[in-house]
Amino acid sequence: MKIGIAVRKNDVDYFVHQSYVLFLKKINASIDIVTLQSDLSSFDAFLLPGGTDIDSRYYGQAPYACFQIDEEMDQLDRKIILEALQRKKPLLGICRGIQSINVFLGGTLKQNVLRHQSENHFILFQNEYHLVNSYHHQAIDQPAPNFEILAYSLDHEIEMIRHRNLPILGVQFHPELMESKINENILNIFSDF
Numbered sequence: 001m002k003i004g005i006a007v008r009k010n011d012v013d014y015f016v017h018q019s020y021v022l023f024l025k026k027i028n029a030s031i032d033i034v035t036l037q038s039d040l041s042s043f044d045a046f047l048l049p050g051g052t053d054i055d056s057r058y059y060g061q062a063p064y065a066c067f068q069i070d071e072e073m074d075q076l077d078r079k080i081i082l083e084a085l086q087r088k089k090p091l092l093g094i095c096r097g098i099q100s101i102n103v104f105l106g107g108t109l110k111q112n113v114l115r116h117q118s119e120n121h122f123i124l125f126q127n128e129y130h131l132v133n134s135y136h137h138q139a140i141d142q143p144a145p146n147f148e149i150l151a152y153s154l155d156h157e158i159e160m161i162r163h164r165n166l167p168i169l170g171v172q173f174h175p176e177l178m179e180s181k182i183n184e185n186i187l188n189i190f191s192d193f
Helices: 018-025 071-087 096-104 184-192
Strands: 002-006 030-034 045-048 091-094 121-125 128-132 147-153 158-163 168-171
Touching: 002 018, 002 071, 018 030, 045 071, 045 096, 071 091, 071 096, 091 096, 096 158, 096 168, 121 158
Parallel strands: 002 030, 002 045, 045 091, 091 168
Antiparallel strands: 121 128, 121 147, 147 158, 158 168
């Protein structure tokens, strides 16, 4: 299986955090980076990692708390999401990734949420509480059509979504940074994916 990881960029360069690569290597997959110029047909599955904010115009809002918007990253995420949707390829979104999936498939975001920036918190998943990390200031508001909510934080922010018919999954936390601490029920959802 060949998995494509969307690149991110800073002021100087394009990059992929090593934590995502190590997370995916555990399933013995072939991994490569994806840019706007990549031929997406050569990939079997995709990972949309964390990153900067998505331009709020994509979900019909004026910007009031969007920071470091990058049009190229928005276009890349959208391209990957549409490829996964059209060809029914597995897609995992982490942090910004879940937000991109939601936005580019018709949902909306809250532009600024409290108590989710660099603070661990509990989520409710399958009637059990799980401690997860948190590095975001935006979150899903209205889920995109055909998505079900799998987990909420205790302050009712959406933490995990899954497409009802396709292998598309999004999580707001960073499982690649907490693998040894993830409950088996949450790990199973990644294994199934």
